[in-house]
Amino acid sequence: MRIVRKLPLLAAVSSACLVLAILGGRLLGEPGFATAFGAEDAVTLQGTGATFPAPLYQKWFTEYNKDHPNVQINYQALGSGAGIKQFQQHLVDFGASDAAMTDEEMAPVKEGVVLLPMTAGAIVLAYNLPDVTTELKLSRQAYVGIFLGKITSWNDPTITKANPGVSLPDTKITVVSRSDGSGTTFVFTSHLSAISDEWKNGPGPGKAVNFPVGVAGKGNPGVSALIKQTPGAIGYVEYGYAVQAKMPMALLENKSGKYLKADLNSGKDALASVQLPENRRAWVTDPANSDSYPIVTYTWLLCYKKYENPKTLDALKSVIKYGLTKGQSFSADLGYIPLPGDVIDADMKALDQIS
Amino acid sequence: MTPGQAEVVVDIGPAGEPSRSEMVPPGEFEISRPPSSQEVVGDRLFRGATLAVAWFTVILVGWIVVSIGRQAMPSIHAYGLHFLQGTVWDANRARFGILPAIVGTLYSSILGLAIGTVFGLAIAIFLSEHFLSSGLEAILRSFGPLEDSWLGSLPDKIENVLKVTIELLAAIPSVVYGLWGIFVVIPFVRPPCNWLHSHLGWIPIFGTGLSGPGLMPAALVLAIMVLPTITAISRDSLVAVPAKLREAAFGMGATRWEAILAIFVPTAATGIFGALILGFGRALGETMALAMLAGNSNVISWSLFSPANTLAALLANHFPEADQIEVGALMYAALVLLAITLIVNVVGTLILQHADAGLKGIR
Numbered sequence A: 001m002r003i004v005r006k007l008p009l010l011a012a013v014s015s016a017c018l019v020l021a022i023l024g025g026r027l028l029g030e031p032g033f034a035t036a037f038g039a040e041d042a043v044t045l046q047g048t049g050a051t052f053p054a055p056l057y058q059k060w061f062t063e064y065n066k067d068h069p070n071v072q073i074n075y076q077a078l079g080s081g082a083g084i085k086q087f088q089q090h091l092v093d094f095g096a097s098d099a100a101m102t103d104e105e106m107a108p109v110k111e112g113v114v115l116l117p118m119t120a121g122a123i124v125l126a127y128n129l130p131d132v133t134t135e136l137k138l139s140r141q142a143y144v145g146i147f148l149g150k151i152t153s154w155n156d157p158t159i160t161k162a163n164p165g166v167s168l169p170d171t172k173i174t175v176v177s178r179s180d181g182s183g184t185t186f187v188f189t190s191h192l193s194a195i196s197d198e199w200k201n202g203p204g205p206g207k208a209v210n211f212p213v214g215v216a217g218k219g220n221p222g223v224s225a226l227i228k229q230t231p232g233a234i235g236y237v238e239y240g241y242a243v244q245a246k247m248p249m250a251l252l253e254n255k256s257g258k259y260l261k262a263d264l265n266s267g268k269d270a271l272a273s274v275q276l277p278e279n280r281r282a283w284v285t286d287p288a289n290s291d292s293y294p295i296v297t298y299t300w301l302l303c304y305k306k307y308e309n310p311k312t313l314d315a316l317k318s319v320i321k322y323g324l325t326k327g328q329s330f331s332a333d334l335g336y337i338p339l340p341g342d343v344i345d346a347d348m349k350a351l352d353q354i355s
Numbered sequence B: 001m002t003p004g005q006a007e008v009v010v011d012i013g014p015a016g017e018p019s020r021s022e023m024v025p026p027g028e029f030e031i032s033r034p035p036s037s038q039e040v041v042g043d044r045l046f047r048g049a050t051l052a053v054a055w056f057t058v059i060l061v062g063w064i065v066v067s068i069g070r071q072a073m074p075s076i077h078a079y080g081l082h083f084l085q086g087t088v089w090d091a092n093r094a095r096f097g098i099l100p101a102i103v104g105t106l107y108s109s110i111l112g113l114a115i116g117t118v119f120g121l122a123i124a125i126f127l128s129e130h131f132l133s134s135g136l137e138a139i140l141r142s143f144g145p146l147e148d149s150w151l152g153s154l155p156d157k158i159e160n161v162l163k164v165t166i167e168l169l170a171a172i173p174s175v176v177y178g179l180w181g182i183f184v185v186i187p188f189v190r191p192p193c194n195w196l197h198s199h200l201g202w203i204p205i206f207g208t209g210l211s212g213p214g215l216m217p218a219a220l221v222l223a224i225m226v227l228p229t230i231t232a233i234s235r236d237s238l239v240a241v242p243a244k245l246r247e248a249a250f251g252m253g254a255t256r257w258e259a260i261l262a263i264f265v266p267t268a269a270t271g272i273f274g275a276l277i278l279g280f281g282r283a284l285g286e287t288m289a290l291a292m293l294a295g296n297s298n299v300i301s302w303s304l305f306s307p308a309n310t311l312a313a314l315l316a317n318h319f320p321e322a323d324q325i326e327v328g329a330l331m332y333a334a335l336v337l338l339a340i341t342l343i344v345n346v347v348g349t350l351i352l353q354h355a356d357a358g359l360k361g362i363r
Helices: A002-029 A031-037 A054-067 A080-088 A140-148 A157-162 A183-195 A197-201 A219-229 A239-244 A264-272 A310-324 A326-334 A341-351 B003-015 B017-023 B037-079 B099-128 B131-141 B150-171 B174-200 B215-239 B243-251 B256-267 B269-285 B288-293 B311-318 B324-358
Strands: A043-049 A071-076 A094-097 A113-127 A174-178 A215-217 A233-238 A251-253 A296-304
Touching: A043 A080, A043 A310, A054 A071, A054 A310, A054 A326, A071 A310, A080 A094, A080 A296, A113 A183, A113 A219, A113 A239, A113 A264, A113 A310, A113 A341, A140 A157, A140 A174, A140 A183, A140 A197, A140 A251, A174 A183, A174 A219, A183 A197, A183 A233, A183 A296, A215 A219, A219 A233, A219 A239, A219 B174, A233 A239, A264 A296, A296 A310, A310 A326, A310 A341, B037 B324, B099 B131, B099 B150, B099 B215, B099 B256, B099 B269, B099 B311, B099 B324, B131 B150, B150 B215, B174 B215, B174 B288, B215 B269, B215 B288, B243 B256, B256 B269, B269 B324, B288 B311, B311 B324
Parallel strands: A043 A071, A043 A094, A174 A215, A174 A233
Antiparallel strands: A094 A296, A113 A233, A113 A296
16 A cells, blocks of 8 residues: 555656656757767777776776766776686677786687786785784795795794894784685785795695685785784785785895885886786796895786777777876876886787787 | 345346446345356466466476586586595695585584574564563553553563564675674684683684684674574564463463473474574575685684685685686585585475474464
């Protein structure tokens, strides 16, 4: 009975909506109105992929949309794996991944794939030791040992050796990893495999590996939350998330034995240590420069070599160009490393392959 | 038969329903007649439709099982029963085992259900046996006569508010429970859990400390999640205890507690048991909150404070990024979860039937 009494109201509201919709449709049909609202020549680009660069991409796409109201870009940060999968199935106009596609992954895409490194970022070890106020230094032996489950207490000699004068508590170490498959895990475990044979032959590199110890959270935010809530925890997260969550990050020992903090300079230096090959697929698993932060990665945009729709093609190219030029200036604020000049040049050249 | 009656019958036949209200004055008798062909067709259609929908559900369940089974086939062939005994989930090396997840699922569900049952049943008794009303009434009566004043209905209203509040717990999304668990429950239970570990660590169930996520916080949150189911259904079955039984119990001089524990609860036992089965089903399948709270760690431990993994959390965590082989393994895990819930439900139903048969005399 109650519903019945409300029926006239419902009818009134819905008919009002209908009238508005019709009016709106009419107005959109008018040329002047359409340009004002960007309906003329409207292009929508669909993209899916990594969560790691998502904040930066979203920023690019909204800023780009302000200048080019006719181009709408939907980017869904579902993860690198999902990005590659949907790209292979032609469900999207472009994909994104922290792990560049392998040759086998590219094989099913008939028209060919162009991989474009768009930005880069560092992966940090964030920790939760409320009583330790000085910045913690972790040697390579120490952080491999922690993630292998061999070092279980914060006052282990391997850790204290690198931190003279810091009184480390007897707290149990809780390792926090990613429970879902992720590009971040791939980059981190690739680095561990590069510096430790024991890791390489044990858990090994991969998007989801079998971590010997600890607990796991879903996504960068899940890991951040667990670290923040667990005294004695340590885990790997993308630099931007650690900054956002105001978590202390460990200084890591790089290849030449220097302890470095993740920041713009140490990240740039790490990128500079690796020459990008012709196919723009390079892993910075263990940069050799003395001022390089050790865990850094590029992240890629995946594009087809051929696009049927010329409008989509032009819009996509234009967006990518925007990201490579003006877009790079947003990187530092959001915790990403701007691309070196030669990488941008290589990307620009590669754009010509897309037609 | 009188001539008048015959006239009526003749008139109704061809004209159908509407004419009857004209023919039969209000307050008069109605005449029985065979259903019209329209009614027969409508009846048949309705019966057919309900039958089709009922079968559709059965077919749907079958279809789900079959399609999951088909996708799981390759990994059933590849891993066989080792899949159920393996303790490692390593997609990298294509080694899959779900024993820790099975143990974690059962352990957390049983623990959560046990805690939820204690509280849920207590609340159900409190609400159904008017403890609140009688207590409040005594207080209110001291202000003056209750009859004719709005105060008289106050206890019932408060009781109703309590009931609705508990039912509202069911409406909270499980991701919210998960967040609440991480930010509130874990820090809250950590000190007592670690105290237990350091003082009674020799008992296996206190064998490890609680650092962050683990079985205990997961089970506590699960208990709250199954609470509304258990409370609502138990309360309903307690309320439905026949009045003659209540009167007989009190008439024989039973105290309130004797009546509740020896008569009412056993009489309502089938309903309460049904509530537990439903709650257990919910706990087994609960995903998001457990993925956030259990720790997603493939550990088998007696300890209540150790991190663990559950089947549903395993599925949710690994699906988005899984490749072909891992998807097969995940489907296999899904099939196992389905089997566990099915077994629980079937066993529950059988026990219910058995218990019902024993209670036939009372109802």
